[in-house]
Amino acid sequence: MARVAIVTGGTRGIGRAICETLKSDGFTVVANYAGNDEAARECAEETGIHCYKWDVGNHEDAMAGCIKVAEEVGPVDVVVNNAGITRDGTLLRMSYEDWHDVMRVNLGGCFNMAKACFPGMKERGWGRIVNIGSINGQAGQYGQVNYAAAKSGIHGFTKALAQEGARFNITVNAIAPGYIDTDMVAAVPEQVLEKIVAKIPVGRLGHAEEIARGVSFLCSDDAGFVTGSTMSINGGQHMY
Numbered sequence: 082m083a084r085v086a087i088v089t090g091g092t093r094g095i096g097r098a099i100c101e102t103l104k105s106d107g108f109t110v111v112a113n114y115a116g117n118d119e120a121a122r123e124c125a126e127e128t129g130i131h132c133y134k135w136d137v138g139n140h141e142d143a144m145a146g147c148i149k150v151a152e153e154v155g156p157v158d159v160v161v162n163n164a165g166i167t168r169d170g171t172l173l174r175m176s177y178e179d180w181h182d183v184m185r186v187n188l189g190g191c192f193n194m195a196k197a198c199f200p201g202m203k204e205r206g207w208g209r210i211v212n213i214g215s216i217n218g219q220a221g222q223y224g225q226v227n228y229a230a231a232k233s234g235i236h237g238f239t240k241a242l243a244q245e246g247a248r249f250n251i252t253v254n255a256i257a258p259g260y261i262d263t264d265m266v267a268a269v270p271e272q273v274l275e276k277i278v279a280k281i282p283v284g285r286l287g288h289a290e291e292i293a294r295g296v297s298f299l300c301s302d303d304a305g306f307v308t309g310s311t312m313s314i315n316g317g318q319h320m321y
């Protein structure tokens with residue numbers, strides 16, 4: 082039987098590329114999303130991937146969503162925590178809601194999904210959790226104290242959970258993408274984007290498929306000795 086993978090925020094952008102790549106790797110893939118039914122319908126029609134709507138930042142909804150997937154599709158072997166939002170602004174302008182929403186979805190979502198799926202992985206003795214962090218969680222970014230904190234938190238979460246998962250054959254890793262040409266980056270003003278691209282040594286934005294290939298490796302049996310690591314895929318923009 083094919084292993085089951087849930088990709089949060091899997092109906093658009095990087096998540097959709099991850100879904101398609103994991104499907105071609107032989108996984109039965111479920112794409113979760115928040116509210117854009119049109120994108121979900123398109124994703125389901127074009128790829129044949131099952132799409133389920135719930136807010137990953139809501140603990141009860143995420144737990145219920147994962148139970149539903151397990152009942153309707155099968156026990157979950159792989160979780161890719163990809164769902165993410167931005168609510169940018171300098172600290173002076175950022176509201177508490179902007180801070181809280183980003184922490185709740187980007188970081189809280191990782192906890193909720195792991196909480197729901199880790200016990201089953203432990204029981205079956207195999208699992209893969211891949212958390213999508215960000216270059217801005219590694220390096221910080223003006224106007225993003227909320228997003229940088231949440232993404233930085235993802236890297237700590239990954240290392241801590243990797244230690245808990247190791248003896249159950251569950252690997253937990255992170256990918257820190259640089260700037261990738263998705264809707265999220267399309268929202269960045271053009272002049273700002275030009276300055277960002279000028280700082281990327283390979284001279285261009287990344288493609289969603291380039292992140293998906295990293296996820297594909299981390300979810301494979303070949304990556305069984307890789308855990309607690311962060312794979313930076315950023316065109317050389319941030320090296321350490």
Ligand code: NDP
Pocket residue numbers: 089090091092093094095096113114115116117118120135136137138162163164165166186213214215216257258259260261262263264265266
């Ligand atoms: P997009 O904005 O293109 O897509 C976001 C996806 O996440 C959508 O499917 C959206 O669902 C879903 N989503 C948002 N909030 C929730 C929620 N509360 N519950 C469930 N699903 C949710 O994002 P990208 O593809 O650009 O980014 C994907 C990930 O990669 C994010 O975590 C982002 O922070 C990270 N990243 C992106 C970079 C980039 O340059 N693009 C750089 C570094 C990191 P819906 O369609 O219903 O809204």
